[in-house]
Amino acid sequence: MATEQLADGAMAPVVAFALVGALGVGSQWLAWRLRMPAIVLMLLAGILIGPVTGIFDPSRDIGPLVGPMISIAVAIILFEGGLTLNFHKLQDAVVGVKRLVFVGAPLGWLTSAAALHYGAGLTWQSAAVFGGIMIVTGPTVIAPLLRTAKLQKRPAALLQWEAIINDPIGALAAVLAYEVVVVLNTATSVSEAVMTMLIGISVATVLGAAGGFGLAYAFKRGFVPEYMKVPVVFASLLLVFGLSDFVLHESGLLAVTIMGIVIANANLPSYVEMLRFKEHATILLVSGVFILLAANLDFAVLGQLNWRAVLFIALVVFVARPLTVYVSLLGSKLPWREQTLVAFTGPRGVVLVAVAGLFGERLLALGLPDANLISPLAFVLVAVTVVLHGFTLAPFARFLGLASTESPxxxxxxxxxxxxxxxxxxxxxxxxxxxxxxxxxxxxxxxxxxxxxxxxxxxxxxxxxxxxxxxxxxxxxxxxxxxxxxxxxxxxxxxxxxxxxxxxxxxxxxxxxxxxxxxxxxxxxxxxxxxxxxxxxxxxxxxxxxxxxxxxxxxxxxxxxxxxxxxxxxxxxxxxxxxxxxxxxxxxxxxxxxxxxxxxxxxxxxxxxxx
CATH class of the missing domain: 3.40.50.720 (NAD(P)-binding Rossmann-like Domain)
Incomplete structure (x- = not known):
């Protein structure tokens, strides 16, 4: 059987897993050495071993495990996003950050969905789900850009905190929109649709909150030894995800996001250790998911993108993002130069591609034919914004007089x-x-x-x-x-x-x-x-x-x-x-x-x- 697989050009699953891990982590390390966004190198690596050379085909080499692997990885990534949302820190954040979160997030969801509908030509259902994901400006991309651009403190803080806080909010918006689409496409009547959605969201909320509060209570009471806290968190995460998903398909993503938010605000003494574990786990998972999605990219589907994709990118970069920021910061007393820098700086990162790829497949399975464009649109958006802002942020900041003249x-x-x-x-x-x-x-x-x-x-x-x-x-x-x-x-x-x-x-x-x-x-x-x-x-x-x-x-x-x-x-x-x-x-x-x-x-x- 192994001989037949080799004859067909397939590799053993163990070798495939090793290849994905080596390319993902290797790309991150090389990006650190070259001082450039890791997502660019991961995109190139995934495309080269996948659609270009055909060395690795996830569907062929890993088989039916690809879908569940990506689902679990995205669940852990969203849990990590919820784990960063500490409401106490949000209360102490500057006024500009609060406006970019409370006003900018819903407005960004609306403008992004409009850009997808009128620009890329997606239906409102697909646009609503993808638009929610586009709220995330890429915390994994913003950090290295800020280190190389050397902005002044306030605009750097605005971009950094917006990316961190909007990360789980964007995921939450996408999950909620997806739940609505699922119910609308599977229920036989409006009343059944509403009831199914309410039950699914309620169960996800209860399970997520129960998981978070339960872990917090167990940790504070000393019911779990120190060396087992991280494994217990990981196992509880999978349990909550599985139970919620059993009640309503994909509602587990909402449950784990809520679970992460509860733990982030529980004032746990072991919070720092869990935070570092999730950072390490997220680097591995994000790398792996991105390599899998890039290698699984179909050039035939990518070829379906036409001038409307260019219009979509232009609308996002020059209309949706600036409009969202300017409206959010209206009357905030922030100088117009800082508002302009933030308005025209919105790189998207790996999380967007990972979540978009998952939801694109789910929406396609629901019978939405335009959902097959979500993954290639996500790749194009990420590639363009990362390259654009990676090369222009520093000179644009100098032009506006917002570049820090100080050395490290x-x-x-x-x-x-x-x-x-x-x-x-x-x-x-x-x-x-x-x-x-x-x-x-x-x-x-x-x-x-x-x-x-x-x-x-x-x-x-x-x-x-x-x-x-x-x-x-x-x-x-x-x-x-x-x-x-x-x-x-x-x-x-x-x-x-x-x-x-x-x-x-x-x-x-x-x-x-x-x-x-x-x-x-x-x-x-x-x-x-x-x-x-x-x-x-x-x-x-x-x-x-x-x-x-x-x-x-x-x-x-x-x-x-x-x-x-x-x-x-x-x-x-x-x-x-x-x-x-x-x-x-x-x-x-x-x-x-x-x-x-x-x-x-x-x-x-x-x-x-x-x-």
């Missing part, structure tokens, strides 16, 4: 004489710096020096809401409490990347009884001095200085002139900063600067000082 910054945790001196050196080098400390008094010297400060715990919810962490790429945990430094570095490492999180040397790190695993804490940097040792050097007259290197006056020459100096950081020609580990060489290059702690009396430079 540094967060210093802990107010002390040495961190204040280091912060002043960073500021002189034009590197944005923020100093945070739970003790207001510890920041007095930093405020006097004109540094940006945050009085509070960097791990608190207030810090998450008030601080734009996306503006900073490096974090230094440098309080007098070694345990707190380790906690901060470990907790924020996934946010900043482990290579960008550093920690002052622990006081008892040489003692085998106090050594921690390498997975905990931040990387060492600078001299082998503890927090108290660094303050002692400052009291003895050591000072931070900024020096500029060049091809003629390189690191070797600088080291000869300053043999006792301790190097802390290297600043590249474009302002990017990298903290330097002990004994690490700094490569000479034009306009490279180094920040070093020099002993008293060491103030000579062969070149004019950078500061």
């Amino acid at each position: 910054g540094v967060i210093l945790i802990g107010g002390s004489p040495w961190t204040t001196a280091f912060g002043e050196a960073l500021k002189k080098a034009e590197v944005p710096v923020l100093m945070a400390d739970p003790n207001y008094g510890n920041l007095r010297a930093a405020r006097t020096a004109g540094l940006d400060t945050f009085s509070g715990d960097i791990l608190s919810e207030a810090a998450e809401q008030r601080l734009e962490l996306v503006s900073y790429e490096t974090l230094v945990a440098a309080t007098s409490n070694d345990a707190y430094n380790t906690l901060v570095a470990t907790d924020l490492a996934p946010e900043f990347g482990r290579d960008n999180v550093f920690q002052v040397m622990r006081a008892k790190s040489d003692n085998a009884r106090h050594q921690l695993p390498r997975t905990l804490g931040g990387a060492p940097f600078g001299p082998e001095e503890t927090h108290e040792g660094m303050n002692r050097l400052i009291r003895e007259g050591w000072s931070f200085r900024v020096s500029r290197l060049s091809e003629e006056h390189g690191f070797d020459e600088w080291r000869e002139m300053h043999p006792e100096a301790h190097i802390f950081a290297r600043i590249g020609p474009k302002g990017g900063i990298k903290l330097v580990r002990k004994d690490e060489d700094v490569k000479p290059a034009p306009d490279v600067r180094i920040i070093a702690l020099r002993p008293p009396g060491d103030d000579k430079d062969s070149q004019p000082p950078a500061d």
Whole structure:
């Protein structure tokens, strides 16, 4: 049998699964290395192995499992979307974000459905379902675009929070619209249609809420051990999805979305761990679903798209999106430049393609012939908006005067004489710096020096809401409490990347009884001095200085002139900063600067000082 499969060009299901996983995760990794949206590479990979070369055909190589796999994956993706919708954070969001959610979401649903109906020529039934999905502006795409475009804080926050909050709302709108279409096409009378829909939505709501509240109650009461919480969440998710789907087909998507929203607002102590699990699971599932959908794309169906598809894209980008934003932000006192930037920035991402592909197949099975256009329209919309905004967002922001002129910054945790001196050196080098400390008094010297400060715990919810962490790429945990430094570095490492999180040397790190695993804490940097040792050097007259290197006056020459100096950081020609580990060489290059702690009396430079 295996020989017959190979003869027909099919591959074993295990090999197919491995191929999908390797291409999905590999595309995400390569996109990270190339600093470009992962969706572009996943689209190319899926099309190349699918309709172009015929190496992989999901229907042929995986068979009847493709549909259930995509359904479960989309359910988990929607659960993840609900898990990000915390109403407390929404209440503390800026007025613009609230308007983009409460006014923009329903208005965007209406304008998107109109663009699909009048532009692409879809029936109102298909347009209503697809239009709900189009509310989602792509949180997985917005984040890398914001990192590369370097917008000012307020427009960046508007785009980021709109994408995060509207993610589950768009999915919810699509599910509700789909339920209406299902009932209208399967019921024999209007009364039966209404009753079936009400029963299905009620059951989905009850099951989703019961699942969420039940898990919250069990976790808070300690009925589930810590190591089993994530598996229990996953199993409960599948159970709620299956039960609700049994009552009314596809109502499980509504149930799991509600379940995620309930858990997000339950104030669970294990919420962070679940959030990170769902992030990892979502990356794998989104990658897999997108590769499957791209590989299953039929060029014959794609060829059915005509000039109306171009009209649809134009209506979405230049009419529906701007109209939605301008109406939502009317009277919000936001500058017109910021409104314009947000109005013409609406990239769609993988979630839209995944959910649209699923609903397209379901609507087609219900007897709506135009539903076969939903998947190719979704692919075209995503490809055009990602490429368009990926190449134009940064120059458009510069044209409007909304591009941040600041380089990636540094967060210093802990107010002390040495961190204040280091912060002043960073500021002189034009590197944005923020100093945070739970003790207001510890920041007095930093405020006097004109540094940006945050009085509070960097791990608190207030810090998450008030601080734009996306503006900073490096974090230094440098309080007098070694345990707190380790906690901060470990907790924020996934946010900043482990290579960008550093920690002052622990006081008892040489003692085998106090050594921690390498997975905990931040990387060492600078001299082998503890927090108290660094303050002692400052009291003895050591000072931070900024020096500029060049091809003629390189690191070797600088080291000869300053043999006792301790190097802390290297600043590249474009302002990017990298903290330097002990004994690490700094490569000479034009306009490279180094920040070093020099002993008293060491103030000579062969070149004019950078500061």
